Amino acid sequence: MREFIVLAALAGFSGLVASQSIDLDYVKALPDPTYTIASDKASQTIPYNQDAAMESAADLASATPLPVSAKFRRSTAQGRSFSKRNGDCQPVPTTPNLYNAVVDPAESFQADNELAQVALSASTPSGYTQTFSNKKAASQANGYMGYTLLSSYDTTTCANKCNQALGCQGFNIYFERSPSIVPAPSCPNPPGTPNIFCVLWGGPVTEETARNDGQWRDQFHVVIAGSNGYVLTSSMNPLSSKAINAPRDCNDDDAYMGMRMFTDNAPFDPERCKAVCEATSQYNIEHNSDPSKPPRLCKFFDTYILSKNYISQGQACFMYTQYWDPEVYATNDGQWDGEGNHYTISSSVFFHNGTDVVTPVCPSDITRLQGDNSASAFCAAYIDYEPPTTSTVTSYTSTTTVEACGGAPTNRVKRDEQDAAIVEAVVAVYPQKIGANATGAAQITIPAESMTVSEVYASATSEAASQLGVDAPATMTSANAAVTARAVPTETPSFFVGRDSREISSACSHIATGTATRTVEAVATATNVGSCAQYPTVCENGDQPQLIAGSFTSSTDNIDDTFFTLNLPFEICIYDSCSTRAHMTTNGMLHLGTDGNPWFVNAPLPAYAGQPYLYAFWDDLYIYYQQKHYMDYAVCGSAGHRTITFDWRMGRYAAPSNGPLYSFSATFYEDKPSRVYLRYFGTTDQGSSATVGMEGTSGGQSTKYQYSFNEAKITDGLGLIFDPHANYFGVAAS
Template identity: 30%
Template sequence: MRFIDTAVPILAGLSTLVEAQNVDFGKVYSAKPQLKSASNTESSTSSIKTSSVASSIVSVLSSRHAATMVSSASTASAKSSSSAKSSSLSKSSNTSSSKSSSATTLSTKKATSSTKQSSSSTQKTSSSAAASSLCPSINNKDITDTKGKVYTIKCSSDTNVGAFTNKAATKSFADCMNACDDTSGCVAFSYVGGDGGNGSGTCWLKNSAGSAISAGTNYVAGFLKSIPSSSKTMTTSTKKTSSSSAKITTSTKKVTSVSTKASTSTSTKKTSSTKVKRATATTCSNPNSILYNYQANYNTPTQFLLDTTLAGLAAAQWYPPAGYSTSFTSQLAGLFAPNYLGYQQLSSYDTSACAAYCNARSDCNAFNIYIQRTPTFIPDDSCPNPNAAAQITCALYGSPVDASQATNIGQYRKDFMVVIQGSNGYNLNPVPASVSSFQGPTALDGVAYSSNIYLGQKYFSTYDVNQCSSLCNAYTANSKSQNAKSSTYTPCNYFNVFNLTLNGQTQLMGCYLFTTSDAANYDVYTTAQDSSGTVYNLTNSYGYALYPQDKGLTSVTWTPAPTGKNATCSALGKAGSSYIDYNGVNYTLGCGYDVQYAADIGNQTTPDFYSCFAICDSGSFPGCDGFAYLGNTCYFKTLAGSSRTPQLDNYNVDMAWMPASYAGFNAYTVPGTVSYTTTTTVWSGPGSTTTTTINGLSGTVIVKTSGSVPAATTTTYVTVTTDQGTASTIATQTITPTKGLTGTVSIVYPTPATTCGNKGAAVGFYSNPVPGQQGVSQYPAFKPEVMKTSVPSAQVTGISYIGEYNDDSHGTYVYGKYQTSNTLSTLALNHVFYVFAGHGTGYYYINLPQADDVTLLWVGPNALSGYTRANAQLIQTWSAPAPATLGFYLTANTYTPIRLWFANGGGYGGFQFTVTAPDGATILQTTPNSNAGVMNSDIVMFPCDTSKGAKFPAFGKET
């Protein structure tokens, strides 16, 4: 939470308090500082959004598209068609629409020499050879894949066009050629996976070729060059054009109602007659995944470019996110820049969210955030020009960017025109130097100020943070000297350093001093005004906190913060013990433990474990209530509400957390009582029905009674969900009705990787060692831990449901294994699996409606090892009066291990089992009174990436 204090002139003189202490702050500017050369750079970095500019962009893209259509319909040689298209695109961008036919003719003339050069310089090879040699040996070579299609391969390259879909590559980049072959509209791809194109990865498929741009060694770009001619007879001939003696190589491939002569004619009339008119959209069945929810009442490219609401989003972000500098704003084009690192969709125009993606990569040094006119459905032959939506894209780059590189005005996808609005660019700042005895630098969102803790300021001609630290130390020394006979003095514990800029040019380095590191919570100023009215921007803001913090006490006994060997976790206590830090905040120690891949909010380098306490306390990372320490780095976390218990770690990780907000080792067993609200509605069906839903710890009971349902007067929406996404976020798209009052909300949920043979769950079959003792309430005699080292009679992997039922008189199949009535009466089943939190962060629910005779459940680390009846988190027995339900809080896209034991003590037997997502979706459910059920793709036996979860021990070898 930011605290806004009363504003003060940033260039005002020092406070009376500072002057009274005789601190030499040098010259303090109470008027406008002496300016360095500062031309008005703003005008060069912002687009002039006029209707003429928008019309020009649309005109250029339209003429390119028209030229492409003519080129594709001509009967020029198949060998030259690719080059002709490329030349016509280049030509048409500088030619008026009235000259488009001429441009196409000229491009055809150029195609012959271009094709000859290409055929002499490009070596063809087969896809099998590509898979064996890989990059860089196949760079710039033509690869023929298994279907006879030819792709030009570019190693260490990406394309400058966004993908319209993606597919998995299991072995190498060669899988992307096959994926492109099988996907309608695909003409290029980018493989991102192993170095040189070897290994599994992702194929990003493109429906516009674009051009190759430099990327990492784990990137491979492919461009479709030609497709097999099938059974068509191909011959060649040469013919002179009417305007030149140059020979043109043409194909006599048969085209209905178009003669060979017409195809080589330079006549404008005959060229234009070969244009292909695509059919209007008839069937749009492949919805696009668009996260930004913005509905405009228009649908043309020009209107999109002139949309003031979208333009305002970019204009409002002129100030850079923490740690970055603004390079340009409000352009009508994206970047064509080197070292492109990929992109992410955003749900809002959030520069801080985009910066977070960049910060997560060590090779990222800049990003471009922009709004793109995007089709609501993926265009194809049956859906060439669907309705438009606005997509917000965050593109990452390995090199600094500037406005001169913002030249990507858009392209066509079939007949749909993509244009760009609100394009802003930001460069990562060089990180200032570290300072002895101070923690930092920590990038701030603005310049800090609060009158309660403010001490003074000074401006320097050079950006040197050591000048500011010396100023802070001098302030404390002077305060101690003046208060030598007092028990207290006022220390400087924090300073904020920043640039004062005018028209993009740095004027001075500012330095603010504070009594406490809490100043980081008051970084609210982004501009300042001097006495003459000149407005300055405040940029490159970083904070430094003294460690340990100086309490300002001279005669009162106090214990300083430990350092060195005394600052390690093991020196402070052991796992589970309580510790009160230097600031009086109570923590629980977790020496040797970690909560991986969950709740991280930031990190900072520190000299020791104890240093993490002070930073978490300071508010530098809002919401911090715990941390993990590894390799001189504190990883700060917001653990409140989490039900993930710390896990014993083998990588020298230590952690600590505030017990008031996080239950720690008991997180999984924290009870959560669900409160229900009942509502009554009318429905058109017979009788009455009751539906119960749960959201978090709030439930709703909906009672529907039969009656007359009023006619609909407003639009209602039907939600359609799909578990098949490969992205890391949930994609939601609202499709408004074209007829009637019923629309559709399409939700695509992320799913776990299943390329390692991990689908479903695993189960081991055992004979219950304590039959006949189930008559005692809760069946206490059954203790599954005694069978940990027993070899099961059978085991099955990849089961697609969980549940069991038998009627004590007939044999039946359980998970595909036939069981007699005798074996069924004492059957015990040990199930293990992981739940992938693909339906987002929130409460996931396990429900055991009934068991005959007992089921026991473990969620988390004990499911993998160390499970006993005593530490089971959920037990259901034949004598239980109601279903047993456990709600556990998971972070999106994490894996959680689960173990479920079932045992029958004799006679009838069976159990039912349900897992429900936070949104109410069914992940797993038993079909009552049968050996059947449903299970979605979020259930796996283990994660393919073992760093996200270990495999369960083999049955018979459990611990």
């Protein structure tokens, strides 16, 4: 089973519109949800069997792809019904009149000030948010889960019952004027009793759902007083009232796969939508009409409670073939039909596939990978591409000049020889950094008349090791072998990991290249080394950043694998750990705690057993002598609303001193201490050897979020927001 990752745990109170509009004909064809109330009892429990519900959902979705046949329901009845009651005129369970309520007549019960004060003064249980207070109506929400008669108006006891019920999302506690005996023609209007109800719901209990104002039982009038509603705080978020409105993808294809509905009045449960998503993918795999193309797979879904005029119609699942960032694309917020009915959504949550790639191959990806030697070599091997055995001869007709920052490169690049049939490979070999006698990259020329591309690079790697006087890659320590492995061109590039084989073959047909016999005229280049402008963070009022390491003009030292301890003017947080003391490392990490760790070999998360780490861009970075490389921080704004931004502008270990530049920042907020905003101005290899994410502890448990690990997805201009308290991790809206 694929792993799906929740992007935002949300619940709220609005609706949907636009290209993925609700299929109202499909919704109206389904039966309305129904539930049965066992009246005249001390309690009623409606258990939810999650395993059975998921199995049923998957079985139906596997049988057919058509939404119209996926009618998940228990019965075709509408609304609520009542089960068989006790015998006529027989006593029923009651609660003591603890608050001296005036029970008769019904109007006096509803106007009783004592009951109103009890409701208004009730405490809100830990972990819950109150949504309405002292109403004269009870809730009719999504997923009826039963009730209990309480001896007192105790919100904490009611909340504990919700906490113990799988799927419970909210509860309603209220006074009801109930009959003391079962009404019948021989006892049509018996004396009333003030029962206290605790009712559990598998969906948000809101003011809009408080619509049950009582009923008549024979001549006895059942009425409600002092009704309070509560929902789990963890389920509330501004995006809860939004649904995805996705554009066409980068290949002008529609990523939307359709919707499904559950109308069985079960509690809201994203796991059922996950089961449908996976079953739909399996169905499409087994019924793929064109085997030369990948089947349409569900890799992202949005599920929510759909309501008509604030009455639940059930749980909807919207499925997509790719991920769409909710912060950007969750914009649908309301839909009406031609009869004036208002369809709204609540509890909207978004999940993406955690094991497969959730974005398509775009034309820009092909263009970028065509210039990547490792990707070209991989693709050549993957599709058995046979390159010609001749080479390109270049004739230089003139010279143009380009500008570069800082001093001349420390690693020279050889110009191509003009004889035929050679391949020139730059192969980096990294010996162990501590105590190493040799560093850098070797420039190797290997005859290629009878070699494949992979054989050329294998030979080049061996010769590079010999030239630099270090051990062959196979005998290096594990930390260095991981770096060396990235030089082997036949290793699967991170861009292709998790993709369908047909998708890889299609992309590789545009990427694999070889040498061909041709003569071209080109313009040679010369480098003019000069001074380039720097852009550290500067506050709006003009306050300048404080330098930590390196220089804004010309560093006086080489700095590697080092951390710097900073005392900050306000607390910043990583998950539940907050401190005014932070450790900033040269390898793109920020740590809260007693010490820093500048370890240079990045790893997947968790890497440090839940210690509070921000991995802004964890890679083997380096501040070079006489370069404009630096680390700084800037505190901006007024007290209570300040920000602190940490800047990194670095080179990379064993690269030319004025070679690849890595420039990025991390901003923390005084009034939102759990939020961090990451910005990437230039990362050269886009994170193909870096880790981006954070780890720490939440509620006493270790936790982590990994945006990327050795994936080329950190594009220039990218913005990310990590905010554990708001439960949002993802791309910042532009």
